[in-house]
Amino acid sequence: MIQSPAGHRRTEGGAAVADGYADEHTEPCTAADTAATGTEAGDAAATAALAGATGVVMALVPCTAESARRVLAEAARTAGVTLHTMARTAVATGTRPADADPDCELALRMEIANARSPQPPSPPPPGTLLPAPDVLRGHLHHLRAVRRRTLAAPDDPALRAALEDAAYTLCVLMGQRNTHSALIAAEERVAAHRLPPYAAPDGPA
Known part of the structure; x- marks a missing residue:
């Protein structure tokens, strides 16, 4: 049921009730009320889709x-659609792939590929430890x-916040401007540490 002010709850018929008694001073729901509620529900759905x-x-x-x-x-x-439509496509790719619009999905995959910088990580600023x-x-x-x-x-907003923090921390640690470059730089540094030390071959006496 839809909550109304002053602790009342609005029933499907429009009358507000409190503790089982109708409030005669509360006006019934109008068409405008219903439209506003639908708009709010739509806004909430769009916000949730964008967050996901x-x-x-x-x-x-x-x-x-x-x-x-x-x-x-x-x-x-790129796809010529609204941000809300693209957000729904992004969510559908993980939960309901059959519902994802192929053109929107292709545009999204292309932009994700672009975001994964093809350039090698830049040298960290001087003095970066x-x-x-x-x-x-x-x-x-x-x-x-x-x-x-x-x-x-x-x-899940807590997980998004944790990922944001982890991504930012890695950028700071590696002295990079974006997370993907920081990730590459970190993986290269870790991989190099695993390699055995280089030994120059013995030359002629």
């Missing part, structure tokens, strides 16, 4: 929430775990 879509893109790229919203907006522009490989390994494990959980439940 943001979580999906954050986990797939990976990236921050701001970057994820830019990806969604650019994909919507990179963390030890063991420390980085722990951050990478945490980021992967949060990405998996966020992709499974993209509408």
